[in-house]
Amino acid sequence: FLLRAIGAFPVRRGEADRGALRMALNVIAAGQPLGSFAEGHRSESGQLIRGHPGVAYVAQHSGAALVPLAVIGTKRARLGAFWRRDILIRVGEPFRAADLAVNAHDPQAVTDAIMRRVAVLMPEEQRGVYR
Known part of the structure; x- marks a missing residue:
């Protein structure tokens, strides 16, 4: 419920989800921001894993500006649910x-080039396949 309330929409993993790609383009066309995790799921190791090409499709077809974000410390936060963790x-x-x-x-x-823009924001040991 909460994710839907903030505009999140599901993406079918492991396939080219054309409905999700259309939805992403519609969000951008409406002037709304769109967040995406190109990897498709959390990395168990805490390192970047290869991004999926859907992010390239949306970036190229929308022409929108991309702002790379690196989220650091989420693995530690998941491990310590009862103690405050910095992200x-x-x-x-x-x-x-x-x-x-x-x-x-x-x-x-194109996806790999986008992911390298994220990787340079991360500590080197967390850059994974984008070292």
């Missing part, structure tokens, strides 16, 4: 998919 959010410089120096016809290359 750090680092915010990068806005950019557009068209600014990326990669093959625009390769969705995974």
Whole structure:
């Protein structure tokens, strides 16, 4: 209920969820912000895992500015539910998919370039596949 109240919508994992992609584009077209975790799920290791190309599709088809965010400390927060844990959010410089120096016809290359913008905001040991 709470997630729906803030505008969250489900994405079917493991497939190209065209309905979710349309919904994302509609949110942006309506002038609303859209948050996305390109990895598709939490990393058990706390390191970045490869992003899925849906983020590239939305970035390229909307033309919207992207603001990379790194959320650091969530693994420790999950482990200590009864004690206060600090979570750090680092915010990068806005950019557009068209600014990326990669093959625009390769969705995974675009996604990886977007994810590298997130990775540089994280401690090196948490950058995972984007070291």
